Ligand SMILES: *[C@@H]1O[C@H](CO)[C@@H](O)[C@H](O)[C@H]1NC(C)=O
């Protein structure tokens with residue numbers, strides 16, 4: 001957790017001499033509003049530091065994230081097949097979850113879009129570290145200026161340009177899939 005905090009500080013200090021706008025854009029939200037997190041989100045775009053992960057994301061047609069209390073279901077459509085993952089996460093001012101040897105730490109950043117989430121996701125194993133930044137929305141298609149704000153955010157974070165998902169691709173259903181045992 002401390003390492004993540006330091007990472008964020010480093011990322012933020014990169015923007016120190018940059019215009020104030022970067023400081024605004026990379027500001028983590030102080031407090032997670034779990035109520036706001038609830039429901040079904042579509043991933044609009046992602047910026048992934050690891051190039052293999054980026055290529056995989058680029059081949060993914062759509063990603064749905066359904067958050068119910070402290071359970072989160074991720075449904076990815078790849079080659080017309082829906083792949084499901086379900087997790088419990090811990091709230092607080094960071095979202096944390098573990099999968100195998102991986103620790104994931106999510107931090108929400110400020111966004112001017114009221115039905116969107118911007119989340120940095122730090123992932124770490126004993127010998128590997130990477131970071132992804134995702135832009136999610138309750139809407140399927142956003143205004144160009146909303147995507148531009150996200151593009152500016154990932155630039156401020158020194159991350160690769162976002163891969164924007166095709167909004168015409170079908171989302172996978174998550175209804176009735178809250179039974180975790182289906183996915184474990
Ligand atoms: C994503 O895939 C398209 C072709 O399907 C390719 O043109 C583009 O360069 C890829 N982008 C990344 C970041 O891999």
Ligand SMILES: *[C@@H]1O[C@H](CO)[C@@H](O)[C@H](O)[C@H]1NC(C)=O
Pocket residue numbers: 068069
């Ligand atoms: C979420 O939690 C509330 C209160 O603890 C409970 O009433 C509700 O059924 C839960 N919803 C789901 C989808 O688990």
Ligand SMILES: *[C@@H]1O[C@H](CO)[C@@H](O)[C@H](O)[C@H]1NC(C)=O
Pocket residue numbers: 024027110111112
């Ligand atoms: C978050 O962004 C909004 C709109 O872009 C801005 O008005 C607000 O001051 C920002 N909040 C913080 C804490 O930076």
Ligand SMILES: *[C@@H]1O[C@H](CO)[C@@H](O)[C@H](O)[C@H]1NC(C)=O
Pocket residue numbers: 098101102103124125126
């Ligand atoms: C993952 O988190 C757990 C609990 O916080 C910690 O004990 C473990 O060392 C972490 N693993 C890595 C690879 O950071």
